[in-house]
Amino acid sequence: MKEWMNVLENEEQFYELTQENKTTVFVFSAEWCPDCVYIKPFLPELIEKYSQFIFVYVDRDAYIDLCIDHEIMGIPSFVVYKQGKEIGRFVSKLRKTKEQIDDFLSSMLEK
Template sequence: MRTLTSIEQFNELAESEPVVFMFTADWCPDCRVIEPILPEIEEAHTEFTFVSVDRDEFIDLCIEKNIYGIPSFLAYTNGTEAGRFVSKDRKTKQEIENFLAALAR
C-alpha cells in the first residue's frame, strides 16, 4: 500500500485513477487489527490503487472529507467520490470486501 505524502498527491490520485484511501493512525488498535488482511484485499482488488493516509499528519484533510473515525475508507473514480466506508467501528474483512464490491457495480 502506498503512503500519502501530500495534499497535492491526494488530489492528483483522486483525479487520475480509481483509488481507495485508507485513513489510519499508528496508535489506532482497530487499524492494527485489519493491517494483516490488507495485502490480501489489495491483491483481490487490483482495479484500485490503495493509499494509506495518516490521520494525524493529514488532520485538515480528514476534517474536509468528514473522516472522523478510523480506520475509514474513501474511494474515488474519475475525480468523483465513488463511495465511503466511514465509521468509528472496527471493520471486518468481509465488510471491507463488501464495500469494494459495491464500488464495482
C-alpha cells in the first residue's frame, strides 16, 4: 500500500502536513492487517482518481501514540486535514469497501 503514496517519516512531518493548503489524506494502516490488505488492490485507482489530494501512509505500529492521540481505534482508517483543520474522518474497526472509501473521498472534494 505504501508504494503508492508518501510514507510518514516522523510525527513532526504529520503536524507539518496537516497545515498544507492542499487536502491531505492520512491512511492509517499496517502490513499485518487483513482489512488493509483487502483495500490494497483498489486503492491505487482511488489515489489516481483523487490526485488533487496528498495521500500519506501512516504505519499504525510505528506511530501508535499518534493513533491514540487522534483516536484511531481501527485500521484502515482515513483522516483528512486542510489548512490545520481536520475536515473529515472515516475511522472504524469495520472493513471498508471501495465504494465506501470512494464516497468518503468524494465528500472531501467539497470541503
